[in-house]
Amino acid sequence: MALLELDGVTRRYGALVALDQVAMAVEEGEVRAVIGPNGAGKTTLFNVITGTVKPTAGSIRFAGQPIAGLPSHQICRLGLSRTFQITSLFPEMSARENARLSAQARHGRRWQPFGGAHIFEEASARADAALKQLGLSGIADTPAGLLSHGDQRLLEVAMALAQQPRVLLLDEPTQGLSVEETQQAVETLAGFLKTSGMTVLLVEHDMEVVFRLAHRITVLHRGAVIADGAPDAVQADKAVQEAYLGGFE
Numbered sequence: 117m118a119l120l121e122l123d124g125v126t127r128r129y130g131a132l133v134a135l136d137q138v139a140m141a142v143e144e145g146e147v148r149a150v151i152g153p154n155g156a157g158k159t160t161l162f163n164v165i166t167g168t169v170k171p172t173a174g175s176i177r178f179a180g181q182p183i184a185g186l187p188s189h190q191i192c193r194l195g196l197s198r199t200f201q202i203t204s205l206f207p208e209m210s211a212r213e214n215a216r217l218s219a220q221a222r223h224g225r226r227w228q229p230f231g232g233a234h235i236f237e238e239a240s241a242r243a244d245a246a247l248k249q250l251g252l253s254g255i256a257d258t259p260a261g262l263l264s265h266g267d268q269r270l271l272e273v274a275m276a277l278a279q280q281p282r283v284l285l286l287d288e289p290t291q292g293l294s295v296e297e298t299q300q301a302v303e304t305l306a307g308f309l310k311t312s313g314m315t316v317l318l319v320e321h322d323m324e325v326v327f328r329l330a331h332r333i334t335v336l337h338r339g340a341v342i343a344d345g346a347p348d349a350v351q352a353d354k355a356v357q358e359a360y361l362g363g364f365e
C-alpha cells in the first residue's frame with residue numbers, strides 16, 4: 117500500500133477546474149516531484165492534500181486513512197507537513213525559535229497547565245535536530261530575517277521537519293534564489309534526503325533541481341496528470357514536451 121494515495125481528486129473554482137481527477141500514489145521513502153507549467157494546479161494539489169483547501173471530489177488516503185476534507189491542523193498532526201511557496205518565517209525570531217514554534221504547532225496542546233516545560237523542551241530538541249539535518253546548527257541563534265536567502269529557504273524546510281512528519285511537502289524550495297544559492301541549497305537538500313530516507317512531495321520549476329532530487333515525477337497540465345514515471349521516461353514523453361512548448365533544455 118502506498119503511503120499517500122489520491123484518486124479522482126478534483127478542485128473547481130467556479131467554472132475553472134484547478135485539479136481534474138488527479139490520481140497518484142507515493143510510496144514510503146520516495147521523493148516525488150510534481151511539475152507543470154504555471155497555473156497547472158501544483159499549489160492547489162498541495163493545498164488539498166494538506167487541508168488548506170477542500171477537494172470538490174475525490175479521495176485522499178494517508179497510511180490507509182481517508183483525509184480528504186479534514187482540517188489542516190488535523191492532517192498536520194497525522195504526519196503531513198509542508199513549506200509554503202511564499203515565505204512564512206518570523207524575521208525577528210531566531211532560526212531555533214522559528215523551528216521550535218513549528219514543532220509546537222504539531223505537537224502542542226491548547227490547554228496543558230502541567231505539561232508546559234516538558235513540551236517546550238521536547239519541541240526545542242526537535243527543532244535542534246531539524247536544524248542540524250539541514251546544516252543550520254551554526255546559525256540557530258541568528259534572527260531569521262538576517263539569514264541568507266538560501267538559509268531562509270532551508271530554515272523553512274527545517275520548520276516543517278521539526279514537526280517530525282511522515283511526508284514532507286516542499287513548495288518551490290529554491291524559489292527566489294540565485295543560481296549559486298540554488299546549487300548550495302540543493303546540495304544540502306540532496307544530502308538530507310539521502311540520509312533521512314524521508315518521503316517527499318516536491319513542487320519545483322527548476323528542472324535541474326527536479327532531476328537531481330526526484331525519484332519519480334508527476335506532470336500536471338491544466339489540472340490533469342499527463343505523465344507519471346521515472347525522470348528519464350517523463351523527460352522523453354511527447355505530451356510533456358508539448359505542455360512545456362519546446363520541451364526541456
Ligand SMILES: Nc1ncnc2c1ncn2[C@@H]1O[C@H](COP(=O)(O)OP(=O)(O)O)[C@@H](O)[C@H]1O
Pocket residue numbers: 129132133134152153154155156157158159160161
Ligand atoms: N483561490 C483560488 N480562487 C480561484 N482560482 C484559483 C484559486 N487558487 C488557484 N486558482 C486557479 O487554479 C489554477 C491552478 O493554480 P495553482 O495551483 O496555483 O497553479 P501552480 O501552482 O501550478 O502554478 C490557476 O488557474 C489559478 O488561477
Ligand SMILES: [Mg+2]
Pocket residue numbers: 158159160201
Ligand atoms: Mg504554485
